[in-house]
Amino acid sequence: MSKTLKSLLVGTALTAASAATAIELEVTHWWTSGGEAAAVAEFADAWNATGNTWVDGAIAGSGSTARPIIISRIIGGDPMAATQLNHGRQAQELIEAGLLLDLTDVAEAGGWADIVNPSSLLDACTLDGKIYCVPVNIHSAQWIWLSHAAYENAGLEIPADWNEFVASAGDLEAAGTLPLAMGQQGWQQNIAFGAITIAVAGLDAWKAVNIDKDADVARGAEYTAAWEAIANARELARASNVQDWNQATNMVITGQAGAQIMGDWAQGEFAVAEQVEGEDYSCLPGLGLNPVLDTGGDAFYFPVNDDPEITGAQKELAALLISPEVQVSFNLAKGSLPVRGDIDMSSANGCMQKGLGILADGGVLPSADIAFSQDSMLQIEDLMAQFWSGDMSAADAQASYAQLIEDAD
Amino acid sequence: MTVPSDPPATTAKRPNRLLKNWMAKLASLPMILTALVVFAGGTAWTVTYSFTGSRMLPRTNWVGFDQYERLWNTDRWIISIKNLGIYGVCSMVLTLVIGFTLAACLDRKIRFESAFRSIFLYPFALSFVVTGLVWQWILNPDFGLQSIVRGWGWESFTFNPLNDPNTVIYGLLIAGLWQGTGLIMCIMLAGLRGIDEDIWKAARVDGIGTVKTYVMVIIPMMRPVFITALVLIASSIIKLYDLVVAQTGGGPGLSSEVPAKYVIEYMFRAQNLGQGFAASTMMLCSVVIILIPWAYLEFGGKKRG
Numbered sequence: 001m002s003k004t005l006k007s008l009l010v011g012t013a014l015t016a017a018s019a020a021t022a023i024e025l026e027v028t029h030w031w032t033s034g035g036e037a038a039a040v041a042e043f044a045d046a047w048n049a050t051g052n053t054w055v056d057g058a059i060a061g062s063g064s065t066a067r068p069i070i071i072s073r074i075i076g077g078d079p080m081a082a083t084q085l086n087h088g089r090q091a092q093e094l095i096e097a098g099l100l101l102d103l104t105d106v107a108e109a110g111g112w113a114d115i116v117n118p119s120s121l122l123d124a125c126t127l128d129g130k131i132y133c134v135p136v137n138i139h140s141a142q143w144i145w146l147s148h149a150a151y152e153n154a155g156l157e158i159p160a161d162w163n164e165f166v167a168s169a170g171d172l173e174a175a176g177t178l179p180l181a182m183g184q185q186g187w188q189q190n191i192a193f194g195a196i197t198i199a200v201a202g203l204d205a206w207k208a209v210n211i212d213k214d215a216d217v218a219r220g221a222e223y224t225a226a227w228e229a230i231a232n233a234r235e236l237a238r239a240s241n242v243q244d245w246n247q248a249t250n251m252v253i254t255g256q257a258g259a260q261i262m263g264d265w266a267q268g269e270f271a272v273a274e275q276v277e278g279e280d281y282s283c284l285p286g287l288g289l290n291p292v293l294d295t296g297g298d299a300f301y302f303p304v305n306d307d308p309e310i311t312g313a314q315k316e317l318a319a320l321l322i323s324p325e326v327q328v329s330f331n332l333a334k335g336s337l338p339v340r341g342d343i344d345m346s347s348a349n350g351c352m353q354k355g356l357g358i359l360a361d362g363g364v365l366p367s368a369d370i371a372f373s374q375d376s377m378l379q380i381e382d383l384m385a386q387f388w389s390g391d392m393s394a395a396d397a398q399a400s401y402a403q404l405i406e407d408a409d
Numbered sequence: 410m411t412v413p414s415d416p417p418a419t420t421a422k423r424p425n426r427l428l429k430n431w432m433a434k435l436a437s438l439p440m441i442l443t444a445l446v447v448f449a450g451g452t453a454w455t456v457t458y459s460f461t462g463s464r465m466l467p468r469t470n471w472v473g474f475d476q477y478e479r480l481w482n483t484d485r486w487i488i489s490i491k492n493l494g495i496y497g498v499c500s501m502v503l504t505l506v507i508g509f510t511l512a513a514c515l516d517r518k519i520r521f522e523s524a525f526r527s528i529f530l531y532p533f534a535l536s537f538v539v540t541g542l543v544w545q546w547i548l549n550p551d552f553g554l555q556s557i558v559r560g561w562g563w564e565s566f567t568f569n570p571l572n573d574p575n576t577v578i579y580g581l582l583i584a585g586l587w588q589g590t591g592l593i594m595c596i597m598l599a600g601l602r603g604i605d606e607d608i609w610k611a612a613r614v615d616g617i618g619t620v621k622t623y624v625m626v627i628i629p630m631m632r633p634v635f636i637t638a639l640v641l642i643a644s645s646i647i648k649l650y651d652l653v654v655a656q657t658g659g660g661p662g663l664s665s666e667v668p669a670k671y672v673i674e675y676m677f678r679a680q681n682l683g684q685g686f687a688a689s690t691m692m693l694c695s696v697v698i699i700l701i702p703w704a705y706l707e708f709g710g711k712k713r714g
Contacts, residue, residue, distance in 0.1 A: 068677040071465065090680070093465040184661050241572045243658060375464065378679040382485045382663060389574055389662025400484075 023313040025081035027300075028057035028073075030066035031334075035268045039334035046326045047317060057083075074099050079303030081314055085133070089373050091301055092127065100132050101302040106315045107131040110322065117341035118295055118364040125299060133299040134318045136327075137336035140293035140355065141263040141367070142195045145270070146282045149255030150177045161288030162199045165259060166229075169236050172258045181248040181257035182237035182388070186381030188245050189388040192261040193230055194294075198365075199287040201226040210371045215406035219398065227394040227401075234388055252281065261287070267335045267351055283351040285358055293358050296367030297336065376408040452693065459686035467682055476687035486688065489666045492578050496667075497646045499582050500589070504642050505635070507586065508593030513623060515594070516601045526598070530591035537588065541655025544584035545571065574664035577657055581649075581665060584656060589645060593638050600634030601627070636707065647696060668692050 025047070031040045037058075044054040057080055059066035067090065070083050074094060085091050094100050107113070107122075116122045116135060125133040144162065151158050151168075154175035159165040169179035182192065198206050201222040208217040217223065240257065242248050249269040251257035260266065267283075275281050286292050300321055302314040320326060327338045328345065337355050338345060345356055358364075372380070383404065387397045462472045480486050511529060515522050532540065547553045550569040558566040570580035604627055612622040628635075650669035657665045668688060676685030 064678050075466065093680075097466060185658070241661075243660065373464075373680075375675075375679040375681040375684070378674065379483075382483075385660070385662045386484060387662075389660065389664065 022051055022053050023309060024053040024055050025310070025313055025317060026055040026057050027082045027084075027317075028059060028066070028070055028080045029084035030059050030061060030063055031084070032058050032060050033268070035271070035333065035335060039330050042326065042329040042333055043321065046320055046323075046329075050316070050320065052313060052316075074303050079305065081305065081310060082300050082302050082317055084298050085301050086296060086298060089370065091133065094301075095127050095132050099304055101304050101311065101314055102130050103132060103134065103302065103315065103318050104130045106318050110319055112322065115322075115340045115342055117339070117359065118362070120295055120364065120366050120370070121297065121299075121339055124366070124370045133301045134321045135297060135299045135339045136321050137331055137334060138293075138295050138297040138339060138359070139263055139265060139336050140285070140295065141191045142198060142286045142293055143264055143266070143351075144195070144259050144261050144284045144287050145249065145252050145266055146259045146284070147252040147255050147257065148280055148282065150252075150258045153177065153255060158282055159288075161284065162196070163289070165287075166232065166236075169258070177255070178237075178239050178251065178257040179259065180233060180237040180240065181242070181251040181260040182240045183242055183245045183248040184240070184385075184389060185243060185245075186378075186385035188248070188262070189384035190377075190381050191263060192233065193384055195261050195287055196230050196233060197223070197226045198292065199289040200229045203290055203292065203365075207365070209405055211366065213405055213408050215402045218402035218405045223398060223402075224394070227398045230387075231394040231397075237388070264335065264337075264351065264355065267349075271335070277350040283354065285351075285354055286363075291358050291361075292363040292365055293355060294365040294367040296370070297339070373409050376404065379404050455686050456690050456693075459683060459690045461683050463682040463686070465680040465682070472683070476683045477691070479684065480687050480691065485663050485666055486668070486671055488663050489668045489671050492665060493646070493649065493667050495578050496582055496585070496649060497643075499579075500585055500646055501639075501642055503582075503586055504590055504593050505638060507590050508638065509597050509628075511590070511594040512597035512601055515598055526595065529594050532588045533591045535588065537651040538655040540584050540588045541652045541657075544580070544587070545656045548580050548583075571657060572661060574661050577661065577665045581652060581656060585645075585649070585652060588652075589642065593642065596634060596638050596641075597631070600631045603634075604630060643699070647692065 027043075029040060031037060040056070040058070044056060047054040059069055063086060067085065070080075070085065071094070073079060074083075075097075079099070091100060112122055112131070113119070121135040121138070122131065125131050125135060144165070146158055146165070148158060150172065154172050154177060156168050156171055157164075159168055165179075172179045182188065194206075205217055205220070205222040205226075208214040209223070240248065240251070242251065245262055245266070246269050248257070248260050249262060249266045250273075252260045253270060253273045253275060264283075270277070270281055277283065300318070302318060305311055305314065322339065324340070324343045327340055328343055331338045331345070332347060335352065337352065337359060341360065345352070348356065380401070383397065383400055386392060458467050458469075459476055460471055460473060461468060462470045462475070515525060519525070535543075548569070548571045550556065550567075550572065555566060555568045558568070570576040570583075608626060608630070609622070612626060617625070648669065649667050650673070653659060653665055653667050653670055659666045659670055669692070672685050672688045672692070675681050675688060679685075
């Protein structure tokens with residue numbers, strides 16, 4: 001009996017000892033699809049290699065499922081060590097309530113201000129001069145994906161920009177192909193709306209509305225033209241009755257549809273279907289007219305913890321996530337762009353190279369997550385869902401949209 | 410000797426009356442506290458904070474009726490209310506009619522009654538999420554009902570309610586009826602079994618037809634059963650949420666949105682607690698408006714009678 005007790009005690013002592021040296025950090029995120037899980041594994045391996053332990057807290061479902069769980073855990077006093085969130089306004093109130101760790105000293109030691117490109121990513125992590133998150137990647141939404149199979153089938157040239165695409169739509173339809181695949185969900189329609197606005201209304205008007213929240217510009221002539229273009233696009237996508245974005249991407253992959261407007265995460269679907277960029281599909285950033293990308297993406301936040309040991313480990317992890325090697329391996333697996341401009345990404349494919357080129361030229365915009373609160377975002381998405389599925393006129397939609405911009409915060 | 414000992418015994422018993430059955434009272438105390446704190450307290454808290462500009466965290470920055478003003482100027486809320494109205498009226502009427510008809514048919518002493526009863530009740534064992542998914546597939550034009558009928562040779566057959574904004578709510582209604590009618594049928598059947606055989610004999614002696622007996626005699630006698638059914642159906646209507654999420658996701662566009670979904674999305678996705686609370690308070694109001702006159706008629710009337 002005493003022997004068993006002794007061995008048990010020794011065992012407990014051993015675990016206690018090992019726990020003292022290797023710190024376990026629980027990290028929550030919602031990266032659960034094939035490519036995303038592979039990307040998280042790069043983070044976990046790098047962290048485990050430092051002698052610490054990465055406890056994976058993946059939450060299945062999209063960000064809208066995971067975010068309430070993450071936030072309620074932080075508010076409820078059961079914080080994880082680190083968590084993914086989209087950088088921007090989502091965490092602002094948590095920071096104001098003093099629930100997230102101030103990373104300013106880590107950022108200064110690592111010289112983040114100089115290496116993070118575009119710098120707007122770091123601005124999105126900053127509140128009152130203090131830095132609260134680590135940006136880890138850039139995702140952009142202004143891409144149109146074109147199916148070579150659909151165009152070859154109709155005997156047409158692959159369009160080089162949005163205007164050529166609209167011109168070719170009639171012939172595509174005549175060949176029995178749906179011109180534009182569109183998942184019938186507000187956020188996808190909002191992405192298409194944003195991309196078409198930048199292409200048609202131009203950058204200045206877009207910035208005035210989305211950054212300065214100028215409702216007069218939203219009522220003006222540039223936006224009238226944009227809304228008419230969108231009403232036209234709605235007709236091109238009329239027969240598209242899929243819901244999820246990857247089902248719509250699948251229509252492009254199989255050649256049932258000519259094109260889809262979707263963010264660069266669509267690339268993962270083409271990769272899984274073993275399609276080759278330039279042969280099976282093409283991508284046009286900024287719809288081929290205005291080569292700019294928004295700079296939404298993911299960031300990691302570190303909830304405040306009472307244990308100084310864990311706080312130290314949190315800061316160590318923060319520095320690791322943005323280190324050059326981890327940035328390269330993570331972003332190659334994820335298909336997103338790295339947050340620092342000083343690393344070698346030559347093994348990336350054609351679409352990513354296009355994106356990197358635009359980043360290097362400084363063609364960046366803040367993403368909607370940064371420009372609008374979640375509340376305003378949902379109201380705009382509701383308007384999009386209503387507009388794309390019904391027969392609302394472009395003028396009515398423009399008036400409602402301008403009102404939302406006026407009330408937005 | 411016995412007489413003087415009696416008065417002290419009764420005075421001692423009087424305070425005991427509160428403690429009579431004290432075990433039962435103690436046992437029900439947690440439930441009473443739960444009801445007071447969780448239900449009444451939670452409701453009061455929600456209503457109070459619906460007058461604030463709370464976003465992600467509850468705060469007490471009072472904004473008056475701003476949240477309600479915004480709510481009633483939002484297209485999505487108006488659409489949700491209309492949808493719930495259509496769904497509610499249709500669901501209430503059809504569930505009662507179909508449930509009673511099925512129960513009356515089973516009550517005619519048919520063969521294999523228990524087999525039919527199980528079949529009709531079976532959908533009730535499925536959750537709304539499963540029901541929604543099943544009917545999403547059945548109503549899918551590419552491999553559901555429409556394609557099967559077309560496969561039989563009726564090429565022009567079109568039945569695609571879920572992809573048309575004008576008919577999508579009826580697609581939900583079909584699924585809701587399929588799920589809920591069985592339970593109502595069982596309750597009605599139990600009510601019918603409670604009717605005395607002599608009533609039927611008397612009706613037959615008087616030469617009253619079967620249908621007329623049901624409508625004029627049996628249904629008025631089943632008033633308590635109908636009230637139970639009514640409450641069950643009404644609560645399932647107000648709660649309508651998971652069926653919509655599973656079957657249509659509120660689409661196409663906003664055409665199958667319902668109030669409960671508005672509340673959840675504005676509270677958690679939009680991180681706007683104030684707006685969500687205002688919407689849930691309006692849902693509470695609608696329930697209260699229906700409930701109070703009914704409770705007055707039902708319970709107030711009985712006391713006087």
